[in-house]
Amino acid sequence: MKILAIESSCDDTAAAVVEDGREVLSSVVASQVPEHILYGGVVPEIASRRHCESISSVVKKAIEDARLSLEDIDAVACTYAPGLIGALLVGVNFAKGLSYRTGKPLVPVHHLRSHIASNYITDKNLKPPFLALVVSGGHTHLINVKSYTDYEVIGRTRDDAAGEAMDKAARTMGLAYPGGLNMDKVAFDGDPFSYKFPSPKVQDAELDFSFSGLKTAVINLIHNLNQKGEEIDVKNIGASYMHCVVSCLCDRTERAINMLKPDSLVLAGGVSANSVLRREMKILADKHEINLYMPELRFCGDNAAMVGAQAYYEYLDGNIASLKLNATAALDIDKKSNI
Ligand code: KG4
Ligand code: ZN
Numbered sequence: 252m253k254i255l256a257i258e259s260s261c262d263d264t265a266a267a268v269v270e271d272g273r274e275v276l277s278s279v280v281a282s283q284v285p286e287h288i289l290y291g292g293v294v295p296e297i298a299s300r301r302h303c304e305s306i307s308s309v310v311k312k313a314i315e316d317a318r319l320s321l322e323d324i325d326a327v328a329c330t331y332a333p334g335l336i337g338a339l340l341v342g343v344n345f346a347k348g349l350s351y352r353t354g355k356p357l358v359p360v361h362h363l364r365s366h367i368a369s370n371y372i373t374d375k376n377l378k379p380p381f382l383a384l385v386v387s388g389g390h391t392h393l394i395n396v397k398s399y400t401d402y403e404v405i406g407r408t409r410d411d412a413a414g415e416a417m418d419k420a421a422r423t424m425g426l427a428y429p430g431g432l433n434m435d436k437v438a439f440d441g442d443p444f445s446y447k448f449p450s451p452k453v454q455d456a457e458l459d460f461s462f463s464g465l466k467t468a469v470i471n472l473i474h475n476l477n478q479k480g481e482e483i484d485v486k487n488i489g490a491s492y493m494h495c496v497v498s499c500l501c502d503r504t505e506r507a508i509n510m511l512k513p514d515s516l517v518l519a520g521g522v523s524a525n526s527v528l529r530r531e532m533k534i535l536a537d538k539h540e541i542n543l544y545m546p547e548l549r550f551c552g553d554n555a556a557m558v559g560a561q562a563y564y565e566y567l568d569g570n571i572a573s574l575k576l577n578a579t580a581a582l583d584i585d586k587k588s589n590i
Contacts, residue, residue, distance in 0.1 A: 252270065252271055252325045252326065252563060252566070253268055253269075253270050253276065253317075253319065253323060253324055253325050254268070254269050254270075254324070254325065254326045254327070254328050254358065254559045254562045254563055254566070255267075255268050255310070255313065255314065255321075255324045255326070255327050255328070255349070255559070256268075256269060256327075256328040256329070256360070256555040256556070256558035256559035256562055257306070257310065257327075257328070257329040257330070257342040257345060257346050257555055257558065258329070258330045258342060258362075258365070258553055258554060258555040258557075258558045259302045259306065259329075259330065259334075259338050259339060259341050259342030260330045260333070260334025260335065260338060260339050260342070260362050260553065261293060261298065261334055261335055261338060261388070261553055262282070262283040262284065262287055262293045262298045262301075262338070262553075263280050263281065263282050263283065263552070263553040263554070264280070264281040264283070264301065264302045264305045264306055264309050264341075264342075265278070265279060265280040265281070265309065265553060265554050265555035265558075266279050266306075266309045266310040266312070266313035266314075266555045267279065267313055267554065267555035267556040267558070267559045268313055268314065268316075268317035268319060268324070268559065269372070269556055269559025269560050269562075269563065271563060272368070272371055272372075272559075272560045272561075272562075272563030272564055273371055273372060273375050273560065273563075274372075275372050275556045275559070276316075276317035276318075276319070277312075277313045277314070277315075277316035277317035278313070278316075278549075278554055278555060278556040279309050279312045279313045279316065279555070280309075280553075280554050280555070281301075281305045281308075281309050283297070283298060283301045284428065284429065286301065287428055288427050288428050290428075291422050291427075291428055292418065292422070292428050293335070293428075295335045295337055295338065296337065298335055298337070298338045299335070299337035299338050299340070299341060302338055302341035302342065303341055306341055306342065306345050307345075310345065310349075313555070321349070321352075321353055322353070324353065324355060325355060325356075326355050326356045326357070326358050326562065326566055327346050327349045327350045327353070327355055327356070327357055327358070328346065328357075328358040328359075328360050328558055328559060328561075328562030328565075328566075329342045329343050329345070329346035329357075329358075329359065329360065329558070330342055330343075330360050330361075330362050330365060330558055331343050331359040331360065331361075331572075331576060331577070331578050331579060331588060332359075332361055332362065332578060332579035332580070332581070332582035332588070333361075333362055333363075333389070333579065333580055333581045333582050334362055334389075334578075334580065335580070336578055336579075336580040339578035339579075339580070340578045342578075343576060343577070343578045347574050347576060350574065351574060356566065356571045357571065357572045357573075357574065357576060358562040358565050358566050358570065358571060358572065359565070359570065359572045359576055359588045360558045360561050360562050360565060361561075361582065361584055361586075363385050363387070363390055363392065363394075363519075363520075363584045364400075364402070364561045364565075364584060365557040365558045365560070365561040366385055366387060366519040366520045366546075366557060367383050367385060367394070367396060367517060367519045367561070368557050368558075368560040368561035368564070369519060369546035369547075369550040369551065369554070369556070369557035369560070370517050370518075370519060370544045370545070370546055371560045371561075372547075372550060372556055372557065372560050373544070373545070373546050373547045373550060374544050377515070377517070377544050379396045379397060379398050379399055379401075380395070380396060380397050380398070380513065380514075381396050381513055381514070381515035381516065381517050381544075382394070382395060382396070382504075382507055382508065382511055382513040382515070382516050382517070383396050383516075383517040383518075383519055384500065384504050384516070384517070384518055384519070384532075385519045385520045386412070386413045386414060386500065386518070386519070386520040386521070386522035386523060386528070387412060387414050387520035387521045387522060388412060388414035388415055388418065388429075388431075388521055388522075389412050389414070389415065390407075390408070390412050390520065391407065391408040391412045391413045391414075391460050391462070391500075392404055392406065392407050392408075392584065393405050393406035393407070393458050393503060393504065393507045394584065395511060396517070399561075399564035399567075399568070400564055400565060400568045400570065401585075402584045402585045403585065404583065404584060404585065405458050405507060405510075405511075406456075406458025406459050406460065406503055406507060407459060407460070408459070408460040408461065408462060409453055409456075409459055409460065409461045410461055410462060410463035411462040411463045411466055412462070413460070413462060413496055413500060413522050414431050414520070414521055414522045415462075416462035416463070416465060416466040416496060417430055417431035417434055417492075417493070417496060417522070418430035418431055419466055419470070420434070420466055420469045420470065420489075420492055421433055421434040421489070423469070423470045423473045423474075424473060424483055424485050424488065424489065425483065425485070426485065426489075429521075431521070431522060431525065432524070434489045434492070434493060435493070435524070435525050435526055435527070437485055437486055437489055438485065438486050438487070438488075438489025438490040438492075438493060439490070439493075439526045439527065440486075440490075441486035441487045441488075441489055441490025441491070442487050442490055442491070443490045443491055443493070443494030443527075444491065444494070445484070445487040445488075445490070445491055446472070446487060446488050446491035446492070447491070448465055448468050448469060448491060448492060448495045449464055449465060449468055449495075450495065450498070450499065451464050451465050451495075451499055457503070457506050458503050458506055458507055458510075459503070460499060460500070460503055462496065462499070465492070465495055465496065465499075469488065469492050472488065473488070493525070493527050494527065497525070497527045497528045497531050498531075500528060500531075501531050501532065501535050504516070504532070504535060505535055505539075508535070508539050508541065513541060514541055514542060515541060515542040515543070515544060516532065516535070516536050516541055516542070516543050516544070517543075517544045517545075518532055518543070518544070518545045518546070519546060519551075520551070521551055521552045521553070522551075523545055523546055523551045524548055524551035524552065529545055532545070570587060570588075572588060576588065
């Protein structure tokens, strides 16, 4: 089954064709990063406008790259939640138009479900159940993935997401958007023990995360150094900060491993590209003698191939939307669209 998938939840306009949830026939991503760099982060209104401008050509290219025509597509899928509402609406409405025009089923896909599914295209043998750590710009979740469409969130951030905390700290250090990615580039070989930051804890919720205190600590440190006219040691501060964020992610993940005793651990979301996180997760998985799955780097950030992968399993589960489908800015991963 060939699914044409569309992703527009944030600042990437993406389309892909994926066969049977595993084989990527094409994947096109039009990034808006160069424009959002000017503002230090994603400007929602600009993102929506750029999606409108590029979606036709991105979808056309995805079909052409797969050497198919629209008639060869068996279903149309789109990210419908969660994300920037104006941005999501562009992809949802384009997908609805295609579904109407072709008469092919419309499959709604939750953004975090698709991030997890990026592992199904990277490793064709991966099957639920497994434990997933989803770390993106807007979410940090530990999830018991019971089946392709059945999820139990067992831990979540109480405030900032890991990616958001990295982006804001990086911006204060003078690094360009996207901060997490640039911090990784600048600081991956810095000294992770050169600066001390608080180790964030959440009372009475041993699998939950909290990053806002850590973020404030690094921002205060940089403001202090700036006020004293001292140089900002971006490499070592960045390395120490990344070490703290990753330690916190590993600590909660290890508790979840001890609790669930899974056979496999799956990493997903934009932050799964982080070099320190990938290294430390490997050490953790080896320690507990469990399999570790991480997306190929090109499928860590937002893309439509992961949407096409998840859409196949949503379709098999009967999750097909009517043309009344609407975008939703916030929606838990275990909820379905009411369409
Ligand atoms: O999943 P994603 O592409 O978009 C959302 O769904 O939010 O994640 C974007 C986040 C941003 O915060 C970005 O800074 C972060 O992923 N990111 C990284 C790296 N690459 C992207 N964070 C740390 N290290 C990286 N290498
Ligand atoms: Zn994402």
